[in-house]
Amino acid sequence: MTASSLFALIVTGITLQVGIALAVAFVRRRRAYADLEKRMAGNQAPVRPQVSAPSPAAWSDFRPFRVRSKHFEDRAQSVCSFVLEPADGGAVPAFAPGQFLTFRLTVADPTTGQSKSIVRCYSLSDRPGGDTYRVSIKRVPAPAGRDDLPPGLASNHFHDHVLEGGLLDVKAPSGHFHLDPRAVGPVVLVAGGIGVTPMISMAAACLHENPQREVWFFYGVRDGADEAFAATLREWERQHPSFHLHVCHSRPAVGESEGRDYHHCGHVDLALLRQALPLRSFDYYICGPRAMMETLVPALLEWGVPAERIHYEAFGPASLPKLETSGQKEAPVPKPPSQPLSVTFSRSGQQVAWTGGSLLELAEANGIAVDCGCRAGGCGMCQTRVEQGEVEYEHSPDFDAEPGTCLLCVGLPKTNLVLTA
Numbered sequence: 001m002t003a004s005s006l007f008a009l010i011v012t013g014i015t016l017q018v019g020i021a022l023a024v025a026f027v028r029r030r031r032a033y034a035d036l037e038k039r040m041a042g043n044q045a046p047v048r049p050q051v052s053a054p055s056p057a058a059w060s061d062f063r064p065f066r067v068r069s070k071h072f073e074d075r076a077q078s079v080c081s082f083v084l085e086p087a088d089g090g091a092v093p094a095f096a097p098g099q100f101l102t103f104r105l106t107v108a109d110p111t112t113g114q115s116k117s118i119v120r121c122y123s124l125s126d127r128p129g130g131d132t133y134r135v136s137i138k139r140v141p142a143p144a145g146r147d148d149l150p151p152g153l154a155s156n157h158f159h160d161h162v163l164e165g166g167l168l169d170v171k172a173p174s175g176h177f178h179l180d181p182r183a184v185g186p187v188v189l190v191a192g193g194i195g196v197t198p199m200i201s202m203a204a205a206c207l208h209e210n211p212q213r214e215v216w217f218f219y220g221v222r223d224g225a226d227e228a229f230a231a232t233l234r235e236w237e238r239q240h241p242s243f244h245l246h247v248c249h250s251r252p253a254v255g256e257s258e259g260r261d262y263h264h265c266g267h268v269d270l271a272l273l274r275q276a277l278p279l280r281s282f283d284y285y286i287c288g289p290r291a292m293m294e295t296l297v298p299a300l301l302e303w304g305v306p307a308e309r310i311h312y313e314a315f316g317p318a319s320l321p322k323l324e325t326s327g328q329k330e331a332p333v334p335k336p337p338s339q340p341l342s343v344t345f346s347r348s349g350q351q352v353a354w355t356g357g358s359l360l361e362l363a364e365a366n367g368i369a370v371d372c373g374c375r376a377g378g379c380g381m382c383q384t385r386v387e388q389g390e391v392e393y394e395h396s397p398d399f400d401a402e403p404g405t406c407l408l409c410v411g412l413p414k415t416n417l418v419l420t421a
């Protein structure tokens with residue numbers, strides 16, 4: 001064979017390979033777009049896929065847990081972990097990494113000074129299988145420039161008043177946002193700020209069950225002082241070749257340098273994922289502030305990631321429906337009803353027109369007292385009987401409401417309604 005025919009053969013081979021690769025990429029992308037178009041045609045928000053059926057609640061109602069220890073996870077000392085053991089000496093049931101605990105606390109009402117009961121959800125931040133649970137809680141201050149408002153009730157109560165040896169009322173682990181640590185497929189875990197807690201649990205579980213599993217961990221914080229679990233993450237990076245860590249500092253502190261203190265300057269965004277990830281199919285698990293989810297999830301869909309491979313959770317509104325502060329991003333306004341809908345609260349004997357917002361906001365705006373906790377569809381405190389009509393949700397809630405009931409905090413009327421409230 002002559003040199004020129006050998007050269008022609010090589011060129012033909014390479015051209016063929018490139019052609020096949022392009023054709024495969026084209027077909028994959030067309031499928032992803034077809035999927036996206038179908039959803040957009042149906043005018044649906046991206047649905048949160050269910051990873052698998054959540055395990056049945058390990059116990060019902062609240063159970064007392066004792067704080068075995070507490071310690072900070074970040075240099076700024078704004079994230080504190082609480083390690084909990086059952087006060088009744090019973091077993092610590094397993095959970096799925098990504099699930100959360102629901103707490104009932106008695107705190108002082110900042111306006112009246114009287115004691116009141118509040119309910120909040122906190123993700124489990126350690127892997128399942130131990131003889132304790134761990135949650136890691138970020139102290140929430142009043143919104144910037146709003147010193148007139150009280151700081152976060154539950155988070156500050158945890159930091160300041162929940163001590164080692166103290167007792168807490170805890171509901172069993174729950175939530176649909178979790179991964180299967182026994183699966184083998186590669187995963188991308190994306191955390192923004194305190195959204196890191198379920199991601200730590202997921203990563204720890206994956207590395208424990210199958211240290212070969214490819215885990216890509218993207219974590220966005222402002223600077224090194226805000227980085228929680230820094231030592232653990234760096235340790236995993238050193239110990240596990242399959243664990244790929246990308247820490248992003250959006251505003252690195254003076255003296256911090258790229259490559260030594262953090263991997264990238266800026267936010268975790270699609271450009272970074274595209275640059276860092278190898279060409280492969282991943283399952284994406286994302287938890288972070290609303291702004292991050294609102295940009296990253298649609299960007300991933302547009303990039304061609306199938307909706308069923310994108311799993312996400314936002315830590316929801318806390319105790320308040322809307323933050324009316326200048327710097328704060330407002331909650332998305334639900335689409336207004338195409339026809340006027342009425343909601344009757346049978347117990348309080350009020351019939352009111354719904355003009356948008358959740359059923360909980362509607363009840364509160366009309367002075368109807370409703371028990372509620374997380375305001376994010378997680379704790380089930382606002383479960384209310386639906387006497388007539390239908391309720392819909394923008395995203396399927398974490399709490400599985402009983403048949404014939406709805407969750408007011410994330411529920412919207414689909415038809416005229418009569419509710420037992």
Ligand SMILES: Cc1cc2nc3c(=O)[nH]c(=O)nc-3n(C[C@H](O)[C@H](O)[C@H](O)COP(=O)(O)OP(=O)(O)OC[C@H]3O[C@@H](n4cnc5c(N)ncnc54)[C@H](O)[C@@H]3O)c2cc1C
Nearest residue numbers: 121122123137138142150151152153154155197318319376
């Ligand atoms: C499934 C799930 C998992 C979660 N996991 C975690 C976790 O692992 N770690 C974690 O730290 N958090 C987590 N959260 C968030 C947590 O549940 C709480 O929402 C958070 O701690 C804030 O609660 P808080 O009681 O401290 O603040 P709230 O008392 O609820 O206050 C929230 C904010 O509102 C401000 N505010 C007070 N009054 C007003 C007013 N009148 N107008 C406007 N603003 C006002 C407060 O100053 C504060 O900034 C999770 C949430 C969910 C739903």
